[in-house]
Amino acid sequence: MHQGTRDELISRLAEAISSVKSAHPLRVAIDGPPACGKTTLADELGVVLRAQGRDVIRASVDDFLFPRAQRYRRGQYSAEGCYFDAHDRAALCRVLLDPLGPDGDRRFQHAVYDRDTDTPSSPPAATTPADSVLLFDGVFLLRPELIDRWDLRIFVSVPFERTVERARDRGVALAESTAETAEPAETAEIERTWRNRYIPSQHLYFATARPADHADIVVYNDRLQRPTWEVRPRSSA
Numbered sequence: 001m002h003q004g005t006r007d008e009l010i011s012r013l014a015e016a017i018s019s020v021k022s023a024h025p026l027r028v029a030i031d032g033p034p035a036c037g038k039t040t041l042a043d044e045l046g047v048v049l050r051a052q053g054r055d056v057i058r059a060s061v062d063d064f065l066f067p068r069a070q071r072y073r074r075g076q077y078s079a080e081g082c083y084f085d086a087h088d089r090a091a092l093c094r095v096l097l098d099p100l101g102p103d104g105d106r107r108f109q110h111a112v113y114d115r116d117t118d119t120p121s122s123p124p125a126a127t128t129p130a131d132s133v134l135l136f137d138g139v140f141l142l143r144p145e146l147i148d149r150w151d152l153r154i155f156v157s158v159p160f161e162r163t164v165e166r167a168r169d170r171g172v173a174l175a176e177s178t179a180e181t182a183e184p185a186e187t188a189e190i191e192r193t194w195r196n197r198y199i200p201s202q203h204l205y206f207a208t209a210r211p212a213d214h215a216d217i218v219v220y221n222d223r224l225q226r227p228t229w230e231v232r233p234r235s236s237a
Helices: 006-019 038-051 079-084 089-097 160-177 184-209
Strands: 026-031 056-060 133-138 152-157 217-220 228-231
Touching (some): 006 038, 006 152, 006 228, 026 038, 038 133, 079 184
Parallel strands (some): 026 133, 026 152, 152 217
């Protein structure tokens, strides 16, 4: 177990990526519960890797959602709906993970869905060099259907209660950025969503997939500026 500054963590993760040798683009999963900090971590890591001369593809599981009607067909607060119905894993493999894999042609799309408009998205396909890195953040990335598609697996761990606090703080900050005040009803809705949908879906994920057990690196991110991390032997993932 290691503890250090934020910069030390990002540097260590960049070293871990550089240590993995591959004849195809390196597919890095950055998994973890909502509001654990995985998107920020992926963005910070991308800055460092680009500065080192690596081509970086940034993508998120939110770009591979099913339309809202399908995501919520079991109900707005259904944990099972969140886990089973939210993400188009087949499309994720077809247009991104498999083209970047050992038998792929490196011609990929980074999205199939536009969350702002709740409509399909079809960005132009691009071709990436063989030594590029995909940094892909999102929930449920180490589930059985996807586990073998990753070349490096990072799991960001934060206590669930802390994610609720961060989600509330994020809602307040978003309101302030638009010169508005977060209404109590909005804060209550965030908490209800976390407690009824997101956290129970994570419990389901942990029980069925044991994601932390399959990670190469676990980042304990409850203290953002003094994180702790654990690097596992590659054979254990």
